[in-house]
Amino acid sequence: MSTIRTSSSLRFGALALAAVFALSGCSSTAPAPAAPGSDAFSTSDVWVKAADAGMSAGFGELRNDGDSDLTVVSATSPATSAMELHETVQNESGQMVMRPIEGGFVIPAHGSITLEPGGNHLMFMDVTSPLRVGDETTITLTFADDSTAQITAPVKEFAGANENYEGDMDMGSSESGH
Ligand SMILES: [Cu+2]
Numbered sequence: 001m002s003t004i005r006t007s008s009s010l011r012f013g014a015l016a017l018a019a020v021f022a023l024s025g026c027s028s029t030a031p032a033p034a035a036p037g038s039d040a041f042s043t044s045d046v047w048v049k050a051a052d053a054g055m056s057a058g059f060g061e062l063r064n065d066g067d068s069d070l071t072v073v074s075a076t077s078p079a080t081s082a083m084e085l086h087e088t089v090q091n092e093s094g095q096m097v098m099r100p101i102e103g104g105f106v107i108p109a110h111g112s113i114t115l116e117p118g119g120n121h122l123m124f125m126d127v128t129s130p131l132r133v134g135d136e137t138t139i140t141l142t143f144a145d146d147s148t149a150q151i152t153a154p155v156k157e158f159a160g161a162n163e164n165y166e167g168d169m170d171m172g173s174s175e176s177g178h
Helices: 002-026 036-040
Strands: 041-049 054-064 070-076 083-090 096-100 105-107 111-115 121-127 136-143 148-156
Touching (some): 036 041, 041 136, 105 111
Antiparallel strands (some): 054 111, 083 121
């Protein structure tokens, strides 16, 4: 008797749960399908410039196979205390300077963008654990829809990408002693 009652109440519980899931599936806050960005997103040849401390940068190709534009709005890495999305532009005196890009990196639908020295890049503002050649680091990108993608990037030696940071920071002169 008691066994039957238990099993029927379990069955009712399962039905109630199914109903809840069915309801939440219709709502816009359903967690699982809310990451179209990650599905459509891929990268190739992402790498990070070797640095013991201070600034560094990450480069590579970001691809979007989805039907709508993808916007990278922020990025993090365990190797730096802060990361910014940078563009490189010419200032009034003709000097190339880098600065945070307004609106993030927009990857067009069925298209790609290339992050490269002298252009857009992922800026490691303050390297906290040395990025050594042969190591790998991870970069987590966050998209406008709050979905994220994690990239594993090898560390490479690179002499360039010493653009000045718009404002007071001058990466070029701080490295001139090398
Ligand atoms: Cu930069």
